[in-house]
Amino acid sequence: MPQAATLLAEPSAGSDFAPLLRRVREQGLLERRRGRYALTVAGNLLALAATATGIVLSGDSWWTLLLTAPLAVFASRAAFIGHDSGHAQIGRTRRGNRVLGLIHSDLLLGMSYGWWNDKHNRHHANPNHIDKDPDVGVGALVWTRQQAAQRQGFTRWLTRHQARLFFPMLLLEGINLKISGVRDLKRQEAGERRTEAVLLVLHAAGYLTLLLSSMSPGKAVVFALVHHALFGLHLGMAFAPNHKGMEMPDPDGERWGHLRRQVLTSRNVRGGPLTDWFLGGLNYQIEHHLFPNMPRPHLRLAQPLVRAHCLAAGLPYTETGLIDSYRQALRHMHDVGAPLRAG
Template sequence: MPQAVSTVADRPRDRAGSTESADRSTGVGGRAADVGGSDFAPLLRAVKAQGLLERRTGWYAAVIASNLLALGGVLTGLVLLGNTWWTLLLALPLAILWSRTAFVGHDAGHAQITGDRRASRLIGLVHANLLLGMNEAWWNDKHVRHHANPNHIDKDPDVGVGALVWTQKQAAQREGFARWLTRNQARLFFPMLLLEGIALKISGFQYLRQQPARERVVSALLLVTHLGLYATLLLTVMSPGKAVVFALVHHALFGLHLGMAFAPNHKGMEMPDPEGDRWGHLQRQVLTSRNVRSAVLTDWFLGGLNYQIEHHLFPSMPRPHLRRAQPLVRAHCESLGMPYAETGLVESYRQALQHMHEVGEPLRQPAETAR
């Protein structure tokens, strides 16, 4: 679930993982490091030798074009169906295509599509702000910090205290309704994802005040334009009541799909000790990440994020190259005796939910003892 983000006005902004950042073995936007003698350096050389960091602009152009055509087809279907409850059937394909749009925005933020920062930001603004109503600046700030220190309780906003918590220490501090929520967070996780589509929009608007004035104007204009076009389309095609129901169902399915794509990646994996562990880039990215076993449908459904270990090691690597990099990464980890986590999709959800259940265990014990 989205967490509050702190201002980054006092530090240079970076895209969410450029090739240059990966070459410095920092993951994203982090400190430059000497990788000459590191465990990561041989892997980086092998990946470069196979050309896996070279961009696939043509592939992305085809993906973007086909996604836009599919979106246009669904919107045409809405207009043709008109004021009928049958339009609800189109909420599912529209939600899926919105997730595909979010994957493109994610890849643009990582500079996977092009090395031109302005072009990357333009692609991100169109796909996130305009098409989804999600502030790309908010997402990139949050995502940069996540990539730099995945699962670090003090530095990764994805494991900060929010609607959900990720450690028993966080859980112990919960009071009132939040305490009840934590006790039951594993069983409530997927239902809560139904709110994620709306939460993403809210977080994006909240982040506007943290952006520089010029960026704020552009981001706000596109976010408002998205809302205006979305509302106009629905209210033109159907009655207000049907429009509200369609919007709620559509955003619920979008949040569920997007949440299901990100849920397997880190939940239940290693969490560095904030005061003790000083891992290198390879350890920091591999030990905190989980891959989901590859299959054609799985790769498509998760937008390539099922190769989470490879993505974290090489955030600017184009999505179609992640599968090709996997054997290199796996073999390198095995040669170092480093665990390489990979599981099936259903098992990945089970492990993530098990972790959330264990986090809330101390809060359930008094109630269970009383019964």
Template sequence: MPLSPVPVPVPGGGPAVRPAAGSEFAPLLRLVRDSGLLRRRGGRYAVEIGVNALALAGVWAAVVAVGGSWWALWLAVPMALLGGRTAFIGHDAGHQQIAGGRRVNRLLGLIHGDLLLGMGYGWWNDKHNRHHAHPNHVGKDPDVEVGALVWTRAQAVDRAGFARFLTKYQAWLFFPMLLLEGLALKVASVRDLARRPAGERRVEGALLAAHAVGYVALLAWAMPPGIAVAFAVLHHALFGLHLGASFAPNHKGMDMPGDGDEHRGHLRRQVLTSRNVRGGRVTDWFLGGLNYQVEHHLFPSMPRHRLRRAQPLVRAYCARIGVPYTEAGLLDSYRQAMRHMHAVGADLRRTDRRR
């Protein structure tokens, strides 16, 4: 069963004040908008995009310079971390956080997703927007669909064979399985091309092909075949681990609403299913601002760099109206998520022990 959120007490110990029905989110939206936190930060993003591009170019230059040596494998580490930064920029473009117009945001998403990472921007954007509309809702949120992993005991019931083994021990296998996520994202992006409208399919197909050809060509030019293969495997494994570790604390082990919870308004639907991760600037950098998951879900178009400033406003407002607001340290957030995943497979482990 999902873990219960840890509520933040009402400041001063006073009673919670609930706004009139249907208006819970509106006062918070006005407060945040009046604070200027929804304004774009084009200059900040321009610097971040430029620095990220220069850093990527620098790492690739180092790969070319030392590619004949096995020491080049160490460069897979900064390459994976910068891949995470690139993915965060693409994520923000998909949420219209960077520029005021959809065309510019889409262009940035195509560059940072399809061209630089080999991840389909259209596929990811559709999937991610459905997640935001119904977070943790089985049957509506694609992130809690049945796949290699499952998220509820009901999903676990009919698992058989190797899938049953994965479900029984998925909490232990989760992080090792993330080592395959970098490759899985590329495979899913290519498979989704058939579903794209013809125009999008041509553009994204060309960019994905350019990424694949450019990546292989650079490694083949810079390294002997054995080192090139080892570098590609290590790079994609670390990239998948980094991305998965950034998304894992956000919703796993939080409330999983059913069809009977559709009456919830926007504020409760987002806050009750999301978990923030406490930490400083290093945590913000490593998790790409997604550690402010409550604020991000309430205001998906808010520039990532403003989420830290929005947090105290949101937390205080939730306390005032009596809505539980969940936070945890980074390690504790992983522990809570893994505990939930382990509980999902409990019935299967119990049944198999009796046989």
């Protein structure tokens, strides 16, 4: 499985990133926190088990729908653990991180770890690069006016209104993540494809058994739809503030080094422990992109070092509140669609 963005490449001695990397290493911020992650994993598994028990005990009642919210929240925690394992933040070996990722992504969520890791690593290698970052490629949404100009028919209407439709569309993201992962199985090597296919089937069987043994088919369908809608919304709210509306490197322009490429394209979100927990540490997006294999608990500790280094290097360190981060992302999407609204 590709691991291109999980391990930090050694910069050249003259790199503007090298002094920062040296200070971070000296403070031990790249050392693993296996004990902390063990508690995180165990706590989240207990929370998921408690929620599943609540579903069984609530039985065939519409009140059971109230449990879609905690199930979506704790499923998102599992996704964050899968994300961290994909970046080799947790275990010391590739095999250990892969096992954790497969359990939390495929088995618990029904979302392909291999698909996500491949896509996410390409994003980390070239964030916001229109030709290389899959997160800013043409899809349901577009991210540049050049992309918008090529839209026709329904997609043209969608682009005109994409800013106001963004959050409603996130309600479909939970299902889209599963579909994308299944479609990606044909790309994978035979052994990887077989492992993931088995785990995805086990997830589907377990999820359906839980719902259909606890409630009527009609209520089970509604529960699944609401759960996946909230799950997609939660993950979208965690990932959306990080890069949208930030610098987009010119494909034909100068080649940026690691420091400039990661800092100028990323935005941090201010907040305390609750924000860190809710966003899975992704609110420290600058630190995470500079040090993708840094354990999540250390991102907050690295922030003062990174901010000071950016100041000394003359690079803007972008940080804002959560609501304003959404406002900036939506403003960018609205601006991209402006020519289509004028036409």
